[in-house]
Amino acid sequence: MRGIIEVDGLSFGYRKGEPVLAGLTFSVGKGSFTAVVGPNGAGKSTLLSLLCGSLRLQGGAVRIDGRAVGDYTAQTLAGKVAVVRQETGAVHGFSVAQTVMMARTVHFGALGFESAADRQAVHKALAETDTQAFADRPLASLSGGERQRVYIARAMAQETPILLLDEPTSSLDLRHQVGMLDLLKAGQRDRGLTVVAATHDLNLAGRYGDEVLMLGGPAGYEHGAAETVLTQENVRRFFGVEVAAGLVEGRRVLVAVGRFGR
């Protein structure tokens, strides 16, 4: 079966002779949820940047919906893929609603103004991400976690079939972490949204991801169903950390075991 994202022999390095990704091949099925995990510097963000065309390919191929990512214009790709980056900047002079409305830029009319449909999409995204209460506040006055939700709202308002997220829950409190992942999962179930999310939380990756891609730099990578990839042995091999694994109320969890942790 052909995936909506197909990665074939992807290689990339920022310096000659030091590849970050080497020979990466996997496929993301339409309407699936893929969690990308791996240690710092293993290339999670790099991979997402390559998937959305922010970085130029060096070797291999990336196809989105059957077409090479480099063949898309920025405008057509923005109709397919929305991105939430790790750094969510606070740009002065823009309100939350204005920031989220930016997702609709390509739909604006000839004079550069939004339609009722654009407003509807923004309104819905603000409500879903629990950000409508500060829709008119300046972006720069929000906390890190609130801002992260605004950028997720912007990606939702783009109404694309594919959503790429780089550590979307890193600054969120417990309620909003779970809320955001549930929101993504609901989008997957109700609208057939395809989600690729990088995360550091192996347990969240296992509970929400249908598939897990574990990147390990020079050690290679593993891709497959969550329960086959998130094993004690893989975590030891890729992260260099011992983990205890067990069932908590019927759910499999991994707990890192340090030298001095109790």
Next chain:
Amino acid sequence: MRSLLTPGKLVLRLAAGLAVLAAVCAACAMVGSEHVCLSEALKGPGQAGGVNPDYEILVHIRLPRVALAAVVGAALACSGVVFQALLRNPLADPYILGISSGAGLGAMLAVIAGFNWTFLGRSPVGGFAFAGAMGTVWLVWWLGRLAGRGQMTGLLLAGVVVNAFLSAIILFLTSVARSEIVYSTIFWLMGNMTEGDFRVIWVAAGFVLAGIGVLYLLAGGLNALSFGEDDARSVGIEPARTRLVAFMAASAVTAVAVSLSGLIGFVGLVVPHSVRLVLGSDHRQLLPLSAVAGAAFLVGADTIARVVVAPAQLPVGVITAIVGGPLFLVLLVRSCRGAGGLR
């Protein structure tokens, strides 16, 4: 979602701005070292043989000068907005990529070479300044690209270095040139508003308005680029194309302003920031309203420059800095107190 800009809000604010601009222009045209009686001036040019001094002063001296200040102010404020957005640097002004020193060097070379020919009845100094400005921007753009695609820091540094290099050449020429040449160049560099030919001002106004029109069409792209290149691309804006067109339009508009009136500092920095502090950064609103505010500001500043030590005149750049600086600080402090931080 009240903070979103609607066409109605924009039209209303723009109309209010234009009304204020018209009032400022009218008031400033009536002020000067010579008293002008409006009812006398409206009687038109004198009958055959006689001249109507009120009409002559208003139509042939005051109005061209007010119109010129409005065109230059609008051009500088608008390109200031664009450079701040593209370079993502609040300290950027229209001259940051070397336009000032390029234009200055062009003008100085024209004076030193002693060109006394005229082209379509015009001295070549303005033309040389325009060529110097555009040539320098092109050089800086090319150097910036060597630093790598999308490296705004590289572009900024290239601009700073080229500016410093050309300024050194200007200083060198200043130290070896004859004093009257130095005097006329310095006078030009400080900014002067002496263009009296309405046709030239109309052409420049058309050019500047066209430039502002092009920039307005890029407003959505400038909004997205304020968030950085990657963000812009992911919402569907091609950064390289938007940036190139915006740079070229803003540089051309600035070069027109500089070739007409020399270097007038502060307008391109203070006016965009003031408008931004009051109305936010949405470029669909920021661009046109900065143009209107810049025009009104420079018309007012130029009027002060020509009346405060009348019959002598101050360089208008002195007034823009003296008036603009404190005005800007007041807005900055008020905004920081009011909104719990910069908006």
